[in-house]
Amino acid sequence: MPKERKQMTTATTATPVLDRLKVIENLKARVDASEDAIKVLEAAIDRDEALEIMMQKRGAQIMTFQFRTDPKMNKTGKPYDVKVPNPYLGRVKKVVVVNGIIGANYEKRLAKALEAKGKTDDRQSRGSWHRPVLNETGGFTALCHHKDDETRLYIRFFWTRFLSVKYVDTVTGKEVTEAQIKPFLTKRSENDAQILTYSVDAIEVVKVNKKVIDLT
Numbered sequence: 001m002p003k004e005r006k007q008m009t010t011a012t013t014a015t016p017v018l019d020r021l022k023v024i025e026n027l028k029a030r031v032d033a034s035e036d037a038i039k040v041l042e043a044a045i046d047r048d049e050a051l052e053i054m055m056q057k058r059g060a061q062i063m064t065f066q067f068r069t070d071p072k073m074n075k076t077g078k079p080y081d082v083k084v085p086n087p088y089l090g091r092v093k094k095v096v097v098v099n100g101i102i103g104a105n106y107e108k109r110l111a112k113a114l115e116a117k118g119k120t121d122d123r124q125s126r127g128s129w130h131r132p133v134l135n136e137t138g139g140f141t142a143l144c145h146h147k148d149d150e151t152r153l154y155i156r157f158f159w160t161r162f163l164s165v166k167y168v169d170t171v172t173g174k175e176v177t178e179a180q181i182k183p184f185l186t187k188r189s190e191n192d193a194q195i196l197t198y199s200v201d202a203i204e205v206v207k208v209n210k211k212v213i214d215l216t
Contacts, residue, residue, distance in 0.1 A: 050206055050213045051153070055133070055141040060104040063157070066205035067096045067198050071167065077184035086184040091171050095204075097164045100157035100196065102142035109158060110195065130154060130197075143200070153200040160194075 054063075071094040076083050133143035133153070146152035167176040206213045 050203075050215060051143065051155075051200055054102060054155070054206075054208075055135045055143060060101050061208065062099065062101055062160075064097065064099050064163070064205075064207040065155075065157075065198075065203060067094075067098070067202045068204050069094050069096070069198070069202045071181070072186040073181075073184045074186055079180075079183040088167075088169070088176060088181055088184060091169055092176055092181065093168050093170055095164075095166050095168060096162065097205075098159050098196070099161045099163060100159045102155070102157045104158055113194070144197075154197050155200055155203070156195060156197045158194050159196050 130144040131147050133141050135141050142155050144154050167181050204216050
């Protein structure tokens with residue numbers, strides 16, 4: 001049974017998580033520490049608690065993420081000369097491993113990227129679909145929520161390098177090559193400032209400061 005998600009508010013605190021991490025580090029420093037005890041404590045850090053850790057980061061922080069998402073696809077495609085139904089629709093997942101930076105100045109980065117391309121920022125006139133999630137001191141975090149639903153959380157970050165991208169057939173468990181699925185994928189929109197936004201539900205693995213947190 002999936003774990004029930006706690007609702008994260010703008011006043012979320014990471015104190016219990018940080019305390020638990022300190023206990024883990026103290027245990028690791030003891031020669032008589034039980035490996036089982038350490039594993040139990042490490043396993044207790046769940047998805048929401050990992051997000052709380054990210055909320056408390058000060059300044060720019062390099063992180064590695066693994067995401068599993070539903071790729072954006074069309075109902076039909078033209079792998080050959082004729083249009084055919086998409087055989088991968090609803091059964092393929094996209095698994096992405098990417099390096100990125102959280103906690104940087106998103107507005108400044110976007111403004112500089114748009115200026116370099118001779119573009120202007122029209123987001124204010126268009127309106128934004130998300131709102132920032134603030135930490136306990138009122139500062140901005142890498143998280144945001146949908147403007148109409150605070151339980152729909154997302155993480156935003158600058159991507160620096162894609163380490164791998166693959167497509168997996170959830171029925172057969174086999175990998176689908178990009179050449180096979182490409183005719184059915186929707187055209188990607190241009191990313192002016194290398195800012196990615198993913199639902200936190202899509203996060204499978206987070207790596208920060210050589211620590212790997214498995215959220216599956």
